[in-house]
Amino acid sequence: MLGDYTITGRGAAEIAADVERAIGEGALQPGATLPPLRELATELSVNPNTVAAAYRLLRDRGVIETAGRRGSRVRPRPATSARDEISIEAPPGVRNLATGNPDLALLPPLGDALAAAAARHAARPMLYGASAVAEELGRTAREAFDADGVPDGPIGVTSGSLDAIERALTAHLRPGDAVAVEDPGWGSVFDILTALGMRPVPVGVDDDGPLPGDVERALRQGARALVVTDRGQNPTGAVISAARAAELRTVLAGHPDVLVIDDDHVHGLVELPLHPLAGSTRHWMLVRSTAKAYGPDLRLSVLTGDPVTVDRVRGRHRLGPGWVSHLLQDAVVHLWRTGAVDADAVAASYAERRDGLLRALAERGVPAHGRSGMNVWIPVPDETGAVTRLLQSGWAVAPGARFRLASPPGVRVTVSPLDAGELPALADAIADAVRPYRGAGRFG
Numbered sequence: 177m178l179g180d181y182t183i184t185g186r187g188a189a190e191i192a193a194d195v196e197r198a199i200g201e202g203a204l205q206p207g208a209t210l211p212p213l214r215e216l217a218t219e220l221s222v223n224p225n226t227v228a229a230a231y232r233l234l235r236d237r238g239v240i241e242t243a244g245r246r247g248s249r250v251r252p253r254p255a256t257s258a259r260d261e262i263s264i265e266a267p268p269g270v271r272n273l274a275t276g277n278p279d280l281a282l283l284p285p286l287g288d289a290l291a292a293a294a295a296r297h298a299a300r301p302m303l304y305g306a307s308a309v310a311e312e313l314g315r316t317a318r319e320a321f322d323a324d325g326v327p328d329g330p331i332g333v334t335s336g337s338l339d340a341i342e343r344a345l346t347a348h349l350r351p352g353d354a355v356a357v358e359d360p361g362w363g364s365v366f367d368i369l370t371a372l373g374m375r376p377v378p379v380g381v382d383d384d385g386p387l388p389g390d391v392e393r394a395l396r397q398g399a400r401a402l403v404v405t406d407r408g409q410n411p412t413g414a415v416i417s418a419a420r421a422a423e424l425r426t427v428l429a430g431h432p433d434v435l436v437i438d439d440d441h442v443h444g445l446v447e448l449p450l451h452p453l454a455g456s457t458r459h460w461m462l463v464r465s466t467a468k469a470y471g472p473d474l475r476l477s478v479l480t481g482d483p484v485t486v487d488r489v490r491g492r493h494r495l496g497p498g499w500v501s502h503l504l505q506d507a508v509v510h511l512w513r514t515g516a517v518d519a520d521a522v523a524a525s526y527a528e529r530r531d532g533l534l535r536a537l538a539e540r541g542v543p544a545h546g547r548s549g550m551n552v553w554i555p556v557p558d559e560t561g562a563v564t565r566l567l568q569s570g571w572a573v574a575p576g577a578r579f580r581l582a583s584p585p586g587v588r589v590t591v592s593p594l595d596a597g598e599l600p601a602l603a604d605a606i607a608d609a610v611r612p613y614r615g616a617g618r619f620g
Contacts, residue, residue: 181198181203181204182219183195183198183210183211183216183219183220184220185220185230186220186222186226187226188226188227188229188230188232188233189230189233191216191220191222191226191227191230192230192231192233192234192237195210195230195234195239195240196234196237196239199239199250204250205250206250206251207249207250208249208250209247209248209249210231210240210247210248210249210250212247213227213228213231214227231248234248235248235351235352235373236351236373237373238251238351238370238371238372238373239251241373242352251370264563264567264572264573264574264575265572266567266572269570270567270570270571270572271570271571271572271593271594271598271602272572272593273571273572273573273574273589273590273591273593273594273602274572274573274574274588274590275574275590276410276550276551276574276588276590277472277590277592278445278467278468278469278471278472278550278592279525279526279550279592279593282445282517282522282525282526283469283470283471284470284471284511284516284517285516286470286471286474286507286511288510288514289507289508289510289511289514289516290503290507292506292507292510293502293503293504293505293506293507293510294503296506297502297503297506302499302501302502302503306502308332308333308490308493308494308498308499308500309331309332309333309499309505310333310502310505310506310509312506312509313331313333313478313505313506313508313509314331316509316512316513317331317464317478317480318331318480320443320464320512321462321480324449324450324452325450325452326450326452326454326455326462326480327454327455327460327480329480329481329482329483329486330480330481330483330486330487330490331478331479331480331486332478332479332480332481332486332489332490332493333476333477333478333479333499333500333505334463334476334477334479334489334493334500335475335476335477335497335500336465336467336475336476336477337439337441337463337464337465337467337477338364338365338368339477340461340463340477340479340489341365341368341403341437341439341463342368342372343488343489343492343493344435344437344461344481344485344488344489345368345369345372345374345401345435345437346372346492347485347488347489347492348400348401348435348459348485348488349372349374349400349401349435351372351373351374352373352374352375353374353375353400353401354374354375354376354377354394354397354398354399354400355369355374355375355376355377355399355400355401355402355403356377356379356391356394356395356399356401356402356403357369357376357377357378357379357402357403357581358378358379358381358385358386358403358404358405358409358414359378359379359380359381359580359581359582359583360381360411360412360553360576360579360580360583360586361381361403361405361409361410361411361579361581362405362410362411362439362579363578363579365403366581376581377394377397377399378390378394378581378582378583379391379394379402380583381409381412381414381583382414383412383413383414383415383545383547384414384415384416384417384419384420385404385405385406385409385414385415385416385417385420385421385424386402386404386416386420386424388420388423388424388426388427391424391427391428392427392430395427395428395430395431395434399434400433400434400435401434401435401436401437402428402434402435402436402437402453403437403439404416404424404436404437404438404439404453405439405440405441406438406439406440406450406451406452406462407440407442407443407446407448407450407548407549408441408442408445408446408468408548408549408550408551409549410441410549410551410579410588411551411553411574411576411578411579411586411588412545412546412551412553413530413545413546413547413548413549413551413552413553414545414547414548415446415448415547415548416451416452416453417451418449418451420451421451421452421453424453424456425453425456428453428456428457429456431457432457432458433457433458433459434457434459435457435459435460435461435485436453436454436456436457436459436460436461437460437461437462437463438452438453438454438460438461438462438463439463440452440462440463440464441463441464441465441467441468442468442469442548442549442550443464443465443469444466444468444469444470444517444519444522445468445469445517445519445522445523445526445549445550446523446548446549447520447523447524447527447548448547448548454480454481455482458482459481459482459484459485460481460482460485461479461480461481461482461485461486461489462479462480462481463477463478463479464477464478464479465477466508466511468550469517469519469522470508470511470516470517474504474507474508475500475504476500476504476505476508526549526550526591526592527548528596529591529592529594529595529596529599530546530548530549530550530551530552530591531546532596532599533546533552533589533591533594533599533602533603534546534552536599536600536602536603537552537554537603537606537607539603540603540604540606540607541607542554542603542606542607542610543555546591550590550591550592551588551589551590551591552588552589552591553576553586553587553588554586554587554588554589554606554610555584555585555586555610556576556585556586556587556609556610557585557610558585559575559576559577559585559586559587560575561609562585562587562609562610563575563587565605565608565609566587566605566606566609569605569608569609570605571602571605571606573587573588573589574587574588574589574590575587576588589602589606
């Protein structure tokens with residue numbers, strides 16, 4: 177409960193501000209249960225509707241969470257704290273395989289692309305009132321979507337995949353709504369849902385993507401959106417196969433009002449075909465980021481979707497940043513048009529290291545997963561123990577807690593910094609760190 181703290185205020189805004197101030201000052205701790213509506217209303221001599229409005233404000237800001245008859249309580253962790261804080265500091269001399277960054281040697285130089293964009297800007301500067309999407313970028317993105325069988329739809333541009341996902345969710349959902357997410361999955365999506373006051377519903381994953389039975393269960397339980405990674409899933413490397421996509425589309429056909437978000441974040445560096453869920457419900461969005469193929473600092477994603485969703489995403493973007501810099505958009509077009517990245521060669525480079533590590537682990541009796549992308553997921557009996565032992569052996573890996581909701585423990589290894597000669601030593605260290613555990617099958 178609240179301990180010695182007494183909530184004050186007369187209006188809903190005052191009550192909410194008092195609670196938020198108390199949390200910020202440490203007078204109310206994470207997990208503290210707030211008084212029932214009528215009890216607090218009596219203490220403050222206000223209408224219960226006033227307290228209800230205050231609690232609604234706090235929930236909408238991600239400050240508290242409500243659990244029906246169990247009441248309302250301060251969120252167990254701040255909505256703005258990132259799962260990246262669950263990390264391992266790699267001391268000098270330790271190989272850091274925990275960052276999730278691409279291989280710098282495979283990223284293209286940006287000088288020519290930025291120079292071309294600057295020259296274009298000098299001739300036709302972007303000014304207020306112009307289209308938010310550069311004409312050539314929109315045309316090029318649409319051509320790529322068409323080539324991959326993505327349904328027709330308008331084009332939008334945001335500052336990264338997470339920016340697009342957040343805007344799509346807020347375009348259709350409200351605080352308190354449930355969202356089906358992959359587990360293990362991208363921890364930043366979990367954080368965004370928490371910050372938005374939404375509730376993640378875990379969906380198990382295997383090498384072929386989300387499990388249809390888990391998706392059906394989540395939707396029957398009221399999930400209003402589904403977020404999936406089409407290829408190179410972080411952290412497991414899962415890829416939605418053609419057969420799995422067909423199964424998931426069958427499930428979604430029974431829930432036509434669910435928002436479906438496809439994240440194709442490894443476009444341009446993966447060798448396996450795209451099998452999106454786009455278009456299987458009334459509202460959908462597919463987003464592609466340039467971060468993995470062209471560099472994390474090139475903050476740009478292209479998206480498409482149904483007209484309502486894209487219009488809402490673009491509308492909210494106009495009210496905030498306004499647009500993504502056309503200098504960046506033109507630079508990306510230059511990179512695309514000139515073939516600055518050899519997608520086949522990049523995919524082969526990551527596959528050589530990823531598959532080599534998987535083979536080495538299999539030879540040592542250690543099951544692991546990684547069908548595409550730059551990560552390998554290894555089930556472990558004890559994350560803390562495995563991470564610590566690997567650190568002592570000279571290897572820093574990412575704790576699975578960054579990527580899990582209800583699925584079993586694991587660790588993520590990013591293969592980007594590795595070369596083939598290091599794989600046997602790494603596999604030996606991993607085998608020593610996880611023995612005697614042996615697991616296989618699905619990830620959650």
